[in-house]
Amino acid sequence: MGSARDRPKDEATDVQDPITPAHEPPYVRIRNLDKVYQSRRGPVPALAGISLDIRDHEFLSIVGPSGCGKSTLLKCVAGLADISAGTIEIDGRNVVAGTPENLGMVFQRDVLLDWRTVIDNILLPVEFRRQRKSEWTDRGSKLLELFGLRGYERRFPWELSGGQRQRVAICRALLTDPRLLLMDEPFGALDALTRDELNFELQRIWLETRKTILFITHSITEAVFLGDRVIVMSHHPGRIEETITVDIPRPRRLSVRETPAFGAYTAEIRTTFERLGIMKKEN
Amino acid sequence: MASRPKAADRPAASSLLATLWARSSRVRTVLTVLVATVIVWELVCRLLALPPILLPAPTLVFVDLMKSPDWILIHTGYTLFATLAGFALAVIIGIALAVGIVYSPLLERTLYTLLVAFNSLPKVALAPLFIIWLGTGMSPKIAIALVIAIFAIVIDMVLGLRSVDPDMLDLAKTCNASPLQTLMKIRFPNALPSLFAGMKVAISLALVGAIVGEFVAADRGLGYVILSAQGLFDTTRMFSGLVVLGVLGTILFFLIDLAERLMLPWHVSRRSEAAPAPRHTP
Numbered sequence: 001m002g003s004a005r006d007r008p009k010d011e012a013t014d015v016q017d018p019i020t021p022a023h024e025p026p027y028v029r030i031r032n033l034d035k036v037y038q039s040r041r042g043p044v045p046a047l048a049g050i051s052l053d054i055r056d057h058e059f060l061s062i063v064g065p066s067g068c069g070k071s072t073l074l075k076c077v078a079g080l081a082d083i084s085a086g087t088i089e090i091d092g093r094n095v096v097a098g099t100p101e102n103l104g105m106v107f108q109r110d111v112l113l114d115w116r117t118v119i120d121n122i123l124l125p126v127e128f129r130r131q132r133k134s135e136w137t138d139r140g141s142k143l144l145e146l147f148g149l150r151g152y153e154r155r156f157p158w159e160l161s162g163g164q165r166q167r168v169a170i171c172r173a174l175l176t177d178p179r180l181l182l183m184d185e186p187f188g189a190l191d192a193l194t195r196d197e198l199n200f201e202l203q204r205i206w207l208e209t210r211k212t213i214l215f216i217t218h219s220i221t222e223a224v225f226l227g228d229r230v231i232v233m234s235h236h237p238g239r240i241e242e243t244i245t246v247d248i249p250r251p252r253r254l255s256v257r258e259t260p261a262f263g264a265y266t267a268e269i270r271t272t273f274e275r276l277g278i279m280k281k282e283n
Numbered sequence: 284m285a286s287r288p289k290a291a292d293r294p295a296a297s298s299l300l301a302t303l304w305a306r307s308s309r310v311r312t313v314l315t316v317l318v319a320t321v322i323v324w325e326l327v328c329r330l331l332a333l334p335p336i337l338l339p340a341p342t343l344v345f346v347d348l349m350k351s352p353d354w355i356l357i358h359t360g361y362t363l364f365a366t367l368a369g370f371a372l373a374v375i376i377g378i379a380l381a382v383g384i385v386y387s388p389l390l391e392r393t394l395y396t397l398l399v400a401f402n403s404l405p406k407v408a409l410a411p412l413f414i415i416w417l418g419t420g421m422s423p424k425i426a427i428a429l430v431i432a433i434f435a436i437v438i439d440m441v442l443g444l445r446s447v448d449p450d451m452l453d454l455a456k457t458c459n460a461s462p463l464q465t466l467m468k469i470r471f472p473n474a475l476p477s478l479f480a481g482m483k484v485a486i487s488l489a490l491v492g493a494i495v496g497e498f499v500a501a502d503r504g505l506g507y508v509i510l511s512a513q514g515l516f517d518t519t520r521m522f523s524g525l526v527v528l529g530v531l532g533t534i535l536f537f538l539i540d541l542a543e544r545l546m547l548p549w550h551v552s553r554r555s556e557a558a559p560a561p562r563h564t565p
Binding site: 075078079080101103105107109111113114115124125127128129156157158 | 448450451453454455456457458459460464468469472473475547548549550
């Protein structure tokens with residue numbers, strides 16, 4: 001097929017199994033992950049038996065209803081939440097040992113610091129890592145330019161629109177050139193038009209940088225448009241129901257969403273949600 | 284609409300004046316209310332022929348103030364010093380306590396509980412005790428100002444340090460930020476709006492503390508001026524002290540407000556967004 005990534009045939013048709021074939025070591029490897037919250041009424045399972053691999057340079061979307069634990073999964077990968085059972089390895093290193101060294105994270109809210117200028121917000125990660133800010137300023141400005149925010153360095157977050165703020169947040173995550181980018185519903189709070197725009201931009205930047213991206217969303221369309229593979233999750237507890245390889249050539253235009261091939265993918269996911277009772281069947 | 288002159292036709296100077304006029308609307312309101320109050324006060328005194336021992340007219344107070352401005356100024360200086368010293372100590376110690384309370388569960392359980400219990404005590408009642416402990420000089424006044432003002436600082440600062448977006452803390456963790464970095468670069472700046480809210484309350488309370496100290500035992504300061512004038516039934520002099528005290532308190536409050544505007548433009552802008560200015564109609 002016309003995959004821009006020229007994967008081996010067997011991998012491209014690998015629909016049901018979220019685990020990589022043995023010959024290609026995955027960048028992120030999650031095995032039998034359980035996460036149980038302790039509440040007053042007793043233990044509440046949030047994630048059950050999650051096993052998945054994220055390949056190097058892969059764009060992996062996770063789609064699921066709210067409360068399916070997809071954000072929890074991302075926090076576990078980032079080393080921000082304890083896990084109850086199982087293992088998470090990033091580049092062969094166990095995450096439990098500590099937060100991975102070089103990791104970019106984007107949240108649903110932009111979490112920009114209001115009291116800092118755009119460029120100082122972007123440089124925050126290197127400040128935390130006690131590196132010289134001056135050595136990173138040029139890279140920060142280049143990233144801004146990449147997102148069409150040239151000349152915005154000295155602005156303050158409250159002078160920007162929601163879409164611009166989220167672009168700055170992505171620049172901040174990309175500053176130290178992390179291999180892995182974790183995105184937790186980054187466009188969920190934006191209006192539909194801005195969301196489309198940022199979907200397209202994110203794809204462009206991913207094609208240029210080839211980061212490994214774990215992208216969480218509750219939008220089926222967004223998941224299919226951006227992902228090389230889409231993992232479909234169900235809730236109570238969060239489980240992987242299905243893994244779909246999206247075989248649509250890149251760069252994908254926004255209009256690809258109206259093609260029958262695209263519709264087949266979204267319909268498949270919708271059918272899964274209907275089967276699970278997460279979405280009601282129409283008529 | 285058609286009769287309105289175009290902006291370009293207007294000379295620059297008059298449009299600058301127009302901007303100043305539009306911007307100063309709050310100040311103008313305050314001044315108008317103050318002037319009107321003084322006029323009503325003067326009229327009431329004259330029309331009802333009130334004896335100055337009950338209510339002196341503003342003109343009498345003004346004449347009294349002008350009789351010995353240096354003397355009043357020196358006493359104002361004493362009170363101002365006690366207020367500012369007590370306030371500054373309250374801010375420094377208050378911030379340190381708040382950081383301790385937020386970071387140490389032990390301090391939270393012990394110190395915070397004690398502070399809350401202590402606050403229900405009218406601290407004015409402590410003034411005589413401070414006189415015994417610290418004498419009749421400047422230090423008991425500073426101590427009382429400190430004790431009265433510090434609670435507002437601690438409470439608001441604890442609130443500010445705690446009200447951090449958890450995602451922001453996660454972000455810091457993924458960057459391997461140390462606890463000190465998280466405090467200095469995220470929690471502390473995030474708490475500044477709360478701190479300023481506490482400081483606005485605390486500066487007025489510090490002034491109360493200084494005056495209470497001077498009431499109990501002093502030979503100088505505005506509290507002393509008011510109390511000694513009372514002994515002589517010199518009501519006009521008492522009003523002189525009160526007027527200066529009012530002006531002093533107002534100036535201190537607005538200085539903090541100004542500092543907030545200069546230091547936290549991001550916060551002030553968001554606040555004005557929440558309460559939009561009325562739309563200008565021609």
